[in-house]
Amino acid sequence: MIAVIGLAIGVALGIFLHPDVPIWLQPYLPIAVVAALDAVVGAFRALAEGTFVDRVFIVSFLSNIVIAGLLVFLGDQLGVGAQISTGVIIVLAMRIFANAAAIRRKFFKA
């Protein structure tokens, strides 16, 4: 509930306040969003399995974003930024799919 409200407020803020993205942050933004989505889907899985812990979600949400961002930053410095962002996205997408599958099995038994 609080999650949905927070998301709605966030989207509204983003749309109405037109926050300017600093140019150096732009390559990291999509990665950060996907990393955060991974944490959110992971949290839903934990909820479904009854093992959800607030602290774990908050830490994983933040650490996911930071680690993904650092990896891409490191890749940029090494000159393999495009490849490493692809790699990060692929890994996160795989995790999202795996968690979604776990949720699906829990709810629909299929």
Add this chain to the structure above:
Amino acid sequence: MWHRLALRPTRTQALIGVLFVALGVLGVMAIRGQAQGSPLQGARNEDLVQVLDDLTNRRDRLEVEARRLEVAQERILAGSQGQALVEAQRRVTGLEILSGATPVSGAGVTLTITAGQRGLAPALVLDMIQELRDAGAEAIAVGGVRMVASSWVGSEGDTIVISGSQVAEPLVVIAVGEPQTIATALQIPGGVAETIRAGGGSITIDREDRVQVPALPNASSAG
């Protein structure tokens, strides 16, 4: 299970709310960033190199043109009236050829095109005119009509219409320009000749030492 998500204002719940607010803002920013980016932003390196090459070539061509014009300007400014007159005359001749005000004759090619069962598409005729121009044709007449900047190609049923007049088959195209270059340009693989033949039509390309392209009937000569 769902009671954990219920509205219970604890500190961790508030923190989670804040995180979701951040996620919402980040998501919107990311989507916006994608939407307002230029199409070049997502292009691959090879494509960008190609674009850059094209631009560099174009700039080089324009620089050559600019130098030529500067030289002409200096000649006119520094020289006598006679030289200015010669330059002006040269321009008039060039513009007359471009605008179709005078007939043009010289070495060139005569194309005779018959359409297949599917007829001749206006787009194909347009492609052919473009190909001829690219190959350096100075003056072009399609079905006896001189091609100038304002010419257009359309169709009425199965007949091709050039700038308002219907053109009967076979379509005869006359172009003044380097015959060898033009013939080669038309016969490149996937080019005009191949497209016409693939559509069941036929095209003959006659290289000639002297062809004549008529003037545009209602264009008055400036000379």
